[in-house]
Amino acid sequence: MTLKPTLTAAALAALVALAGNTQAQTPPLKVGLMLPATGTFAALGEAIEKGFKLYVEEQGGKLGGREIQYFKVDDESDPSKATDNVNKLIKRDQVDVIVGTVHSGVALAMARAAKESNTLLIVPNAGADAITGPLCAPNILRSSFSNWQPGYAMGVVAAQKGYKRAMTIYWNYAAGQESAKGFKEAFEKGGGTVIKDLTLPFPNVEFQPLLTEIAAQKPDAVFAFFAGAGAAKFVKDYDAAGLKRSIPLIGSGFLTDGVLEAQGASAQGMITTLHYADGIDTPRNNSFRSKYAVNYKNQPDVYAVQGFDAAQTLAAGLVAVKGDTSKRDAMIAAIRKANIDSPRGKYTLSAAHNPVQDFYVREVKGRENVMTGVAVKVLADPARGCKM
Ligand code: BEZ
Numbered sequence: 001m002t003l004k005p006t007l008t009a010a011a012l013a014a015l016v017a018l019a020g021n022t023q024a025q026t027p028p029l030k031v032g033l034m035l036p037a038t039g040t041f042a043a044l045g046e047a048i049e050k051g052f053k054l055y056v057e058e059q060g061g062k063l064g065g066r067e068i069q070y071f072k073v074d075d076e077s078d079p080s081k082a083t084d085n086v087n088k089l090i091k092r093d094q095v096d097v098i099v100g101t102v103h104s105g106v107a108l109a110m111a112r113a114a115k116e117s118n119t120l121l122i123v124p125n126a127g128a129d130a131i132t133g134p135l136c137a138p139n140i141l142r143s144s145f146s147n148w149q150p151g152y153a154m155g156v157v158a159a160q161k162g163y164k165r166a167m168t169i170y171w172n173y174a175a176g177q178e179s180a181k182g183f184k185e186a187f188e189k190g191g192g193t194v195i196k197d198l199t200l201p202f203p204n205v206e207f208q209p210l211l212t213e214i215a216a217q218k219p220d221a222v223f224a225f226f227a228g229a230g231a232a233k234f235v236k237d238y239d240a241a242g243l244k245r246s247i248p249l250i251g252s253g254f255l256t257d258g259v260l261e262a263q264g265a266s267a268q269g270m271i272t273t274l275h276y277a278d279g280i281d282t283p284r285n286n287s288f289r290s291k292y293a294v295n296y297k298n299q300p301d302v303y304a305v306q307g308f309d310a311a312q313t314l315a316a317g318l319v320a321v322k323g324d325t326s327k328r329d330a331m332i333a334a335i336r337k338a339n340i341d342s343p344r345g346k347y348t349l350s351a352a353h354n355p356v357q358d359f360y361v362r363e364v365k366g367r368e369n370v371m372t373g374v375a376v377k378v379l380a381d382p383a384r385g386c387k388m
Contacts, residue, residue, distance in 0.1 A: 026323065028069035031314075032089030034100030034110065037074035040203040041102045041228045043258060044303045045074075048124045050296050051307025052099060055315070058291070063311070064318025071095055077203070079105035079173075086113045096325050097122065099310050102303075104128035104147065104174035105202075111135045120328070124310040125303060128174045132354035134385035138332050141353040143309040143340075145275055146381035147175050150252035151182025153273035153359035153375040154223060158183070158250060159190020163220035166192055169210055170225035172199035179225040179252050187223075195219060205233045211241040222247055227254035232262035239266035253277075253362055253369060258301035260367045270364045276302040276344045277360045277371035288343040299367075300343075309342045313349075316340070352383035 033052070035045030056068055071093040073085050082105070089095045090113060097120040101107050107126030114121035115137045123131060123140070127147035131140060158166060166187060170176025176199065184194045196217060198210045214222055222243075226234045231254060238249050244266065249255075253274025256267050278299075288308065292300040313335055320334030321327040339346050340355075347357040359376045362369040 026066060028067040029063065029097070029318070029323070029325070030069050030071060030093065030095040032071045032073070032093060032095035032098040032100070034073045034075050034086060034089060034098055034106075036077045036102050037072075039077050040230050041077045044102045044125065044228050047258060047301055047303035048099075048102070048307035048310070050292070051300065051304035051309075052124070052311045053307075054288075054292055054295060054304075055308045055311035057295075059315065063315045064321065064323035066318065066323040073100075075101050075103070075106050077101075077103040077106060079103070079109060082106040082109035083113060086110045090114075090117050090119050096120065097314060099124055099307075099314075101126055103202075104178075107131060108135070108174065111137075111140055114140055120325075120331075122310045122313055124306045126175070127178065129178045129381070130174075130385070132350070132352040132381055132383055132386060136352045136383065136386035136388050138388060139328070141313055141332075141335060141349065142355060143313050144306045144355065145357075146354050147178030148182035148185075148381055149357075149379055150254075150273050150275070150359060151179035151223075151225070152186045153182075153379060154250055154252055155183040155186025155188075155192075156190065157271070157273055157361055157375045158187050158221055158223065159192050161221075163187075163248075164192050165195050165219045166221045166223055167196050167198060167214055167217060167219040168194055168223045168225075169198040169214070171202040171204070171230070173202050175227075176202075176225045180223065183223045183252075192220075194223075203230055205230050207234055207237045208241075211237060211243060214243060214247065215241065219247060222249050224249060224251040224255055226251075227257075228259070229262075231255050232259040235259075235263045235270070236266045253302065256362075256364050256369055258303060260364060260369070263364075267364045268366075271372075272362050272364075272369065273359050273375045274302055274362060274369070275355070275357045275359055276305050277362045278368040279370045280343065280345065280360075282343075282345070284341055285343040302344075305343050309340055309344075312340050312342070313338070350380050350383060351388065352381065352386040354381045354383065356380040
């Protein structure tokens with residue numbers, strides 16, 4: 001005789017109710033994306049979002065068992081609107097985690113608001129040193145770099161090349177100032193001198209008067225910090241002014257990342273330093289690049305990598321607590337212990353929550369920033385002023 005399992009109407013109702021309850025206990029994780037969708041850095045914001053979503057998709061659309069619900073704010077790379085913008089995510093949308101942003105000035109306001117409200121914040125680009133310095137906090141993490149890091153790496157390389165007199169040129173806000181400071185620190189340690197800093201306000205692109213001054217001073221090299229559309233124009237203007245032939249233009253890799261198509265011949269042969277390069281031949285990077293190309297019909301850049309790794313950082317915490325974000329300390333402890341398997345190469349986070357990572361020397365060849373060596377291995381930001 002076989003027993004046929006049957007359910008009474010009451011048992012069925014109880015099961016349905018239970019399923020409903022289970023769903024109610026695990027709502028989607030609310031992720032606030034605060035990135036630029038307009039202005040000079042719009043393409044950078046788009047690449048970060050694509051990278052983030054690519055990782056989530058790789059995990060079957062869930063992190064730590066939680067579906068993801070996105071809330072988006074265009075920060076316009078405008079520091080004066082940053083506090084209002086971040087509060088849309090914190091107070092109005094009550095997100096579980098904020099991922100943002102590109103611009104250091106905007107990110108500083110976000111870090112202050114995140115610290116005050118104890119909202120989890122993952123910074124997928126902005127390098128403002130203070131975020132993993134005086135503003136450091138258990139709930140603030142970075143998947144990118146500190147502004148000091150790529151500048152310092154380029155200073156090491158410039159000194160090794162035997163340059164003695166360098167000028168710097170940058171947008172006059174945290175990212176430019178701190179990149180140039182990192183460059184100067186390593187360059188002068190290696191025997192060089194920065195003879196002059198030239199600046200213009202973000203996002204101004206009237207470079208001509210400054211290029212005239214470079215021509216007059218004739219330094220051995222020029223270190224520049226620009227990114228996005230501004231970097232595309234600067235590299236072309238530098239070439240058009242006839243400077244490329246006589247004075248090497250070097251910089252942190254943002255000068256040529258994601259903009260080679262626009263820069264064309266003007267960027268060929270340029271040397272930069274960054275924590276990512278196009279030709280890193282590892283299974284992780286190759287798989288990342290091919291999936292990105294298939295999904296989005298274009299090639300990834302450093303910003304896409306940082307977005308991908310912001311999602312990985314979040315996942316490392318969520319998996320450890322099975323998606324239960326109320327276990328914040330355990331989440332952070334798991335992230336601190338994680339070895340993030342990034343397309344850039346594996347990295348860990350410092351005590352201040354900034355990536356400790358290799359910085360590559362890259363040379364522009366065709367449409368790629370090709371890795372030609374390692375400038376500094378496992379470079380940690382000094383995290384000056386961080387007390388955690
Ligand atoms: C920044 O503002 O921190 C930044 C912007 C673009 C590229 C790199 C850094």
